[in-house]
Amino acid sequence: MRPLTISLSPQQLARLSRAVESGAYASNSEVVRDALRLWEQREEIRELELARLKQAYDEGKASGEPVALSADDLLARIKLKAGDGRG
Template sequence: MRTLTVSLTPRQAAMMQSAVAKGSYASNSEVVRDALRSWEQREEVREIELARLRKAYDDGMASGEGREVSADMLLAELKTEARKRG
């Protein structure tokens, strides 16, 4: 494993030490590894969501010319579609 030096706020250091003292983690390194795993998961989810947004944007752009719709007109169209579906 590679050793890195990381600066923490006093609050972060205290929380880390408390988690180890309570037995929630075996060491400070375990706390950091767990935090990094959580960060990696959030980044993966973020990338998936960005890909979905890009696809939705591309699909919208490819769907043709847009049109202006008032709120009343949109509501009426949605109600009509809902009635058709039953």
């Protein structure tokens, strides 16, 4: 591994120190590595969510021309779908 110098706020440094002193982590490096793993997981989830959103957008665009609906009409369609056992 390669050493890296980082700057932390006093609050971050205190929290990191407490984590090590409590025995929750063996070292400052372990805390930082765990934080980076969590960040990586969050980024992966964000990328998956973005891909799903793009897919839903593409599916919506491919579904045909848009149809203007009032809120009442939309609610009626939702209730109709829910009542017929398909939605």
